[in-house]
Amino acid sequence: MTRPLCELLLTPEDMAAVDQAAAESGISSFGLMEKAGHAVAAAALRHFPEALRFVVLCGPGNNGGDGYVAARALWESGAAVSVFSLGKPQALKGDAARAFASCPIPGQDIAAYAPLSGDVVVDAIFGAGLARPVPEEVARLIGRVYKANVPVVAVDLPSGLDGLSGRILGAAFTAAYTVTFMTRKPGHLLMPGRELCGTLEVFDIGIPARIVQAHAKGQVAENTPAQWQASVPASLIETHKYKRGHLVVFSGSATATGAARMSAMAGLRAGAGLVTIASSQEAMGVNANLLTAVMLRQIETEKDLNAWLEDKRLTTFVLGPGFGIGKKARKFALALTNRHLVLDADGITSFREDPAQLFDAFAEGATRLVLTPHEGEFARLFPDIAVNYSLSKVQKAQAAAKRAHAAIVYKGADSVIAAPDGRALINTNAPSWLATAGSGDVLAGIIGGLLAQGMPTFEAAAAGVWLHGKAGQSAGKGLTAEDLVAHVRPL
Incomplete structure (x- = not known):
């Protein structure tokens, strides 16, 4: 008997294989990114309707692409939005480049962000696949956000956490909410990752269950x-x-x-x-x-x-x-x-x-x-x-x-x-x-x-x-x- 998706735990490597298999099956990978970004924006608006400004921090990969989509969706809803990018977004490739091009908000370098009272940060710098310590400039930014006590909504996993082990890779955001897609990863449950994720929400962005289950090795799960x-x-x-x-x-x-x-x-x-x-x-x-x-x-x-x-x-x-x-x-x-x-x-x-x-x-x-x-x-x-x-x-x-x-x-x-x-x-x-x-x-x-x-x-x-x-x-x-x-x- 196959398990419901909500019971599965996929490693970051397995989830990357799911994304690739979905694209090879004919599903639009950019369409999946659009759904993911809109899910993040909806969560941010639902949990923080009082926010004076949503600050979207975008990384150099597909997690950043989700962030650019979320920023556009927040802007279209009438919210005040600022975008800060790690690296040169003009160098992005594939779906992330397309998401950046469709974002109407002029961005700034991530080092320029200074937290203000009333901000809500959307962390789309790195996802669950991070396997090395965060760059020093990101570590400094994480420290500024933590010191300012600004709430964070993380995309997939708080940046700085290892999605496989839940370990902190140098420094990591402490999220109030984390929005992930299709299934959870071990890093969402293992400490200290579980604590840093805050409330975890899993959104179905439309990848068929058969594709997800085909890549779930089934040996690791939550104890229920x-x-x-x-x-x-x-x-x-x-x-x-x-x-x-x-x-x-x-x-x-x-x-x-x-x-x-x-x-x-x-x-x-x-x-x-x-x-x-x-x-x-x-x-x-x-x-x-x-x-x-x-x-x-x-x-x-x-x-x-x-x-x-x-x-x-x-x-x-x-x-x-x-x-x-x-x-x-x-x-x-x-x-x-x-x-x-x-x-x-x-x-x-x-x-x-x-x-x-x-x-x-x-x-x-x-x-x-x-x-x-x-x-x-x-x-x-x-x-x-x-x-x-x-x-x-x-x-x-x-x-x-x-x-x-x-x-x-x-x-x-x-x-x-x-x-x-x-x-x-x-x-x-x-x-x-x-x-x-x-x-x-x-x-x-x-x-x-x-x-x-x-x-x-x-x-x-x-x-x-x-x-x-x-x-x-x-x-x-x-x-x-x-x-x-x-x-x-x-x-």
Whole structure:
């Protein structure tokens, strides 16, 4: 089944191929530019009817061509319009040259623009295809606009942002609104691009869906229920707790038990039929005094764990929250290679000296391992990938998932979930106040709870991240991890 265009994410390279294919099919490329420019003008008028002047900043390519069309449309609507150009517009080629020739407003050099109160800037300097730092004169202009607090409407992507990675290339506009065409790009969702785009509007300018979909590789999308809803286990009337899975969460020492309890409760609330905390002897008393719905079992050594694993109903484990870093964590993780394992926090860091030991243990068969690193933990397991600046966050997560034969949850404000087969989802529903101590422990438990119920590894990881964001929205600002657990709901 083909996805609606609104669900697709195309790289700038793929979108350029779409434009070329549309032109080769007989569609007027200048007609598409006209529609794009008019969409920008309409958005600017709709959002800023009080503007005293629209200032259109036009670049040396087709993004600038969109700007010249927008300037003409704004002028024809009766608005006050000024145009400033980067470089010599007389040197433009193709559709951009035609757009410039049809613009009745005499332009000035971009360096001459001085922001005035009442201005609204239409940024049509560079689009999503920018792959190098902006010129110094553009960087200075961005600084002047930011200092003057002039609102910006960006065409395709705020100039200075990389459409593939969302990174700032030297300097970038902060837009109130961004108008893009046909589909979004990864840079619209990845940070800091998402924040700098402001409100994003996607306009259909008339390229047939079949052409767009033919160039959508389909491996990268936004993390929404549409991506994993079909994998959610059905709720049957005739069921029992073991059919909904048994999740085990390993506890830390007597002074570090809280993380495991939050993880365990999150797994229970996410729908696992049973949840047990596996605890050392020294932590048994603390855990016993604070547990009700969650069960408790003493597991002191690797021998204890292996004996318990003879119970095949123990399907899914969470190891890491508050557990402690070291040999015991490694031994326990490696004892679980035939089960589903969510490895988080201390569990991840325990393998920093020899990540291959972990990856090799889970290399065969179906994907059973979920890794949930934040930025620092990611660098401990994948140091060469982490420092490769040429890769976007999505590409780093994809490379890590393939190497580890694991579902990767590369955490952050723009968490990326990746599978070994190249699929990747960018999460966008997490509020900023989720960045609090214990939030990651809750996430690990949610993913574990979904895995225990039988969801495939990648889908469970993606659904868990989305549920985590949903719980954060429900809990509201000022939440603690305990508050967050209380707002976790099953799918």
